[in-house]
Amino acid sequence: MDELTRRAALKTGGATLGAAAFARALAPLTEWEENVSVDSFLQKHYKEMNKLEMSVVLARLETEALEEHGVAVSISDPRPTPGVSFAYALNLSVCIGCRKCAVACHEENNHDRATNNSYIRVLEMKKGGIDLEQGRTDYKHPVPDDDHFYMPVQCHQCDNAPCVKVCPVEATWKEADGIVVVDYNWCIGCRYCEAACPYHARRFNWQKPEIPAEEINPDQAYLSNRIRPQGVMEKCTFCLHRTRNGRMPACLEACPTGARVFGNLEDPNSEIRWVLENKRVFVLKEDVGTRPRFFYFFDE
Amino acid sequence: MSSKPAHPIRSYPAFLWKAAGVATDGNAAFYAWMTALTAIFLVGVHAYAQQFAHGLAITAMSDHVSWGMYIGNFTFAVGLAAGAVMMVIPAYLYNDHEMHDVVIVGEILAISAIVVSLAFVNVDLGRLDHAWHLMPVVGRFNWPISMLTWDVVVLSGYLFLNLHVVGYLLYTRYRGAVPDPRWYVPFVFLSILWAVSIHTVTAFLYSGLGGRPFWNTAILAPRFIASAFVTGPAFIVLALQVVRRLTSFHVGDGPILTLLSVLRVTVLLNLFLVGSEVFTELYSGGSHTASARYLYFGLHGHHALVPWIWSAIAMNIAAAVIFLSASPKTQLWGIDVACVLSLCGIWIEKGLGLIVPGFVPSTLHELIEYLPNEIEWKVTLGIWALGLLVFTVGLKLAVTIFTGRMRAEEA
Structure with missing residues (x-):
């Protein structure tokens, strides 16, 4: 085998081993328990959500609480009352x-x-x-x-x-x-x-x-x-x-x-x-x- | 040699391909070095994956000491990046030609150190999946009020400036063309100011907090700059020694001697500023100085940091003595030792020694101590291995191109 092909073979072998080791190193990620749906990942800032968007988020959070903790909860969004400090x-x-x-x-x-x-x-x-x-x-x-x-x-x-x-x-x-x-x-x-x-x-x-x-x-x-x-x-x-x-x-x-x-x-x-x-x-x-x-x- | 340089756009894919080849090709020592770094990096990735899944609870941090090893290393790495400018200033402001020939080493260090500092901030986040909220326009960027947003601006700006300068110079040399000063010199000058800004803003991050008397001092930014101008040159001296021993790239004595004269001043300046701070804290007394007393002497039976900080002071003083007394002609190895000592000393001083006492005692004067645990050590070593990988690849590419062993096909 000439030097160049030997090098290429070694490099490919090294890269394969490296990729395998990388995948193994990342394995603990599968233990992540957070419920990150696309909706929650893309959720807007509190102040940018309108009433409808907020109601959708509240419903989603209630569902998540039921799934993760086994309890029916009610999540509301009470706002400040004018004249109250x-x-x-x-x-x-x-x-x-x-x-x-x-x-x-x-x-x-x-x-x-x-x-x-x-x-x-x-x-x-x-x-x-x-x-x-x-x-x-x-x-x-x-x-x-x-x-x-x-x-x-x-x-x-x-x-x-x-x-x-x-x-x-x-x-x-x-x-x-x-x-x-x-x-x-x-x-x-x-x-x-x-x-x-x-x-x-x-x-x-x-x-x-x-x-x-x-x-x-x-x-x-x-x-x-x-x-x-x-x-x-x-x-x-x-x-x-x-x-x-x-x-x-x-x-x-x-x-x-x-x-x-x-x-x-x-x-x-x-x-x-x-x-x-x-x-x-x-x-x-x-x-x-x-x-x-x-x-x-x-x-x- | 071709008189006509290769096409500036069409030859770019081939450049990237050849660069990837250079980055992964070398002698046995090179493979051993890169494999070792990759292995350490993967140990860090593994530890981080555990931390990501189970939360920062598996680190030694707590609500009392809520920043630790990661933010300490972040601070030190920002200093290293800023310190690299100590090559750029002689090369471009004082037209030191010998320095100009090797200044790319400093710029590659700046890139690598910024990569390291950004990695440390990211592993410290509780929600990496929310990090996009930090992006201007798409997220909600609390600029100019939050100092952290300033840090995002200056660190990424410094990264792009150096990537541009290094990328432009290497690619132009690869094409066989002469670099056009209009395309990089303005960016180099901007990067000089920018270098000072990254470490100043990072100091302001802490010194702006009125509730933490240990950090809430005007001397913090000057101290950051002084120590950065020790670590940057010290690291570069070591890198230049390695480059000239292991490669065919010519590094004269001139740049090393210039950096040594910088170090002879900054190492003393740094010690002076530390001394000023220590005096003010310890002479006046009172509860505002509890953190300093904790750091240097221990407080109410708690003294986890005392051996660390005195080791740091001893190393910094020893480095100063060697820098000032060793003859660079006959005792260059002594200079190497001093560089290692000052890097280690300032790593402690600007790492654990700066961050942890800010939290001990807590703002309600509870004494909960902190030392990094195994997970934090692994992640930390992994990130530094990543930084050295980036630095090695950058240097190898620069040396290969500058010595004419990687160039475009003739046009």
């Missing part, structure tokens, strides 16, 4: 750090069970200052402890939200009623927003959330607690599927001490207005200029 306040004098709010969030918002995810983190803080460096979230003793106070932290729905600014694809934005939302079907999963948030309010779906069928909350909204896909960001939405329909957020309803106050800033008779006007309120990390809609206050 939400804010939240939390009374640090009465919060006892029981984490019932975090548990309620976990159940209401269909969080992954294994990771015990929740949009709320409760910090146990040393009395005598508001120094986050002195706080801890992993306390395990009975509460409340006399030397500490407790500070739950969740999304502050900032008016100057760093997470919204940094998103390269406008997958997250602020709605007219002040709530910062994510289009889970538009997010590319770069996690720049998670790096930008000064309050550690954002969560990433590192894997596909798993919830037993009987524990799934079937009352869902497109922009809030529907079961999230793998690989996208999520966050607290002030339970917009509840609050845009006149109900209170799940964390507020679960609070045994009445530490939480939620309402419409534009209603002069609302409790939230009374708190903001009569209590000495403060916001967390005011110096970073995020202008939160989440306030803390003390009674005394």
Whole structure:
């Protein structure tokens, strides 16, 4: 055999082996469980869909939930009500750090069970200052402890939200009623927003959330607690599927001490207005200029 | 030699075909090198396929440290790409003829390093299938507000500029024609400015975040540029040494000495900027400096990065001492060692040492540590193997064409 044909034969052999090795290397892709149909791949951005297109998407998502989780769910798309602007306040004098709010969030918002995810983190803080460096979230003793106070932290729905600014694809934005939302079907999963948030309010779906069928909350909204896909960001939405329909957020309803106050800033008779006007309120990390809609206050 | 160059359009398919031949043909050492790189690349592909299927949960990242090895390597690779301009500036702005003869090595490095950096961003995405949302017009491109969209613009722009210049020069030489400066010199000058922009924008990506005090500093962009101007020349010196030992392509001492004089300045500048940062962080104290204390000394019993960062500092100082003291005439191997040391040192400093402390402690001051796991190491090595494959093929093509062993049939 002359040199040229020998080379060609070797090259062909090498290329064949290489292609086989490449196919073998890619084999784990067959384990992908995400339901990516052509329709979901080509789905438009939330703001670009008209009512009809949205209803088609909602129906498809309901079907997918039934197929993947075995539960009949209802996914709605409640919009902001004109004249409503939400804010939240939390009374640090009465919060006892029981984490019932975090548990309620976990159940209401269909969080992954294994990771015990929740949009709320409760910090146990040393009395005598508001120094986050002195706080801890992993306390395990009975509460409340006399030397500490407790500070739950969740999304502050900032008016100057760093997470919204940094998103390269406008997958997250602020709605007219002040709530910062994510289009889970538009997010590319770069996690720049998670790096930008000064309050550690954002969560990433590192894997596909798993919830037993009987524990799934079937009352869902497109922009809030529907079961999230793998690989996208999520966050607290002030339970917009509840609050845009006149109900209170799940964390507020679960609070045994009445530490939480939620309402419409534009209603002069609302409790939230009374708190903001009569209590000495403060916001967390005011110096970073995020202008939160989440306030803390003390009674005394 | 033909006096009439080959047809500029009709000879292109044959050019591509012959280039594919050159890329896959060589001696035993070449085959061994390419096979090894391909094997490592495939290990990376396999690890990535697992990550794609099961989610980023199988990496060591978490909601506390939500960027890690991939974004660290991305940052370092962008620096490498920007640093390649340290060949272009002497060659085109100072008309250094010897440098001009080999400047294509720097441009091929720029292409390879951008390929590497883009690969690292893509493997870090949770939804690669949504990546098309990043395309202007078809998707929703949050430009000019999001710094990430600026990065998309500058990185792809830099890639196209260098692809154009390298492609034009190689193809023209292949055709037996003389390159027309109007077709590439303006792009070369644009690429000089563009090189600075890619690493500046990448620094702004981090320094623009008010919630992360470790990154939220004006010195970040200058530090990025300084370290890029160490890694770029260091890598090129090593590449030139390999090219002149293994190929018939002539590389004089001149370009290496020029790069050495660049390195003698930038390696010190980089150390100075690191020192300025360390002083400011450690002298003032307070909770804003917790990340720096964590990085250099450990915090509340957590010190995963301490051995890494001190190794980096030791390597950078050792490299500086060698660059400044070794005689390039008699101790060229010493220069090689210093290049390797500074590449390793800055890989740590601009990789794990830059990204991870931004997240430790978290914005609520929780201390959750991070070190890459096996999946991340495999994907990372796979991507660097891919980069070296691109670089090797580019160099081989350039050397073959420049030494006249691949040319168009006479017209």
